[in-house]
Amino acid sequence: MKCLSDYLWQTLVPIVFFSFIWMLFSYLKKEEEVREIKEKNNEIELQFLKSQINPHVLFNNLNTIYSYALEEPKKVPEMVLMLSDNLKHVLYESNTTFVSLEKELDYVTNYIAFQKIRTQNIKTVIFKKNIDTLNYKIAPLLLITLIENSFKHSASKSTINIEINVENSVLRLGVTNKIAIHSSENLGVPIGLANLKKRLKLLYKDKHVLVIEVTENYSVQLKLELT
Secondary structure, three states, rough: HHHHHHHHHHHHHHHHHHHHHHHHHHHHHHHOOOOOOOHHHHHHHHHHHHHHHHHHHHHHHHHHHHHHHHHHHHHHHHHHHHHHHHHHHHHHOOOOOEHHHHHHHHHHHHHHHHHHHHOOOOOOEEEEEEEEOOOOEEEEHHHHHHHHHHHEEEEOOEEEHHHHHEEOOOEEEEEEEEEEEHHHHHHOOOOHHHHHHHHHHOOOOOOEEEEEEEEOOOEEEEEEEOO
């Protein structure tokens, strides 16, 4: 019996031990595969969401240039240059998960300047920036959705307030505007906003706060923890 006991101890214990090690490595390998699949799916979804944004921005800008070509052709060359700069950012500089904050803010500033020309004598645009440093990264084309909505849904002869502050790695975007009557029914869950919320969830989970208030005014406050 002692010999049998010693044999079992010397044989079974190593088998059990190495079986446990094999199961552990198999589990860890499976976890790594699941993580890689999730990351790949997130990347694919982000690319899809960004592809929805790009044509939308381009379509709006082309419509604006077309209108000015008919009414004020002298302003068209300047607007074409602005559109060219914006397209460069959208098509070439925003193909990564994150871009420099400087490039993204240049794109936003250019877009707002473009809209100031388009809405001249119709709307007043107040744009303020306060940036402690531009040495940050940000997901491309995030801010533009909220800024676009302010122009799209604001009433005529109203004021649009846009303010961007960056301090201690935190970006705060505030947008307020008076809602146009015909737009008040379309502010439920617009496609662009739903898209934005998905991207924020994927890229800034637990690192963002988005607050939207709708009364006679439309107010948006976005807080992002930058990298």
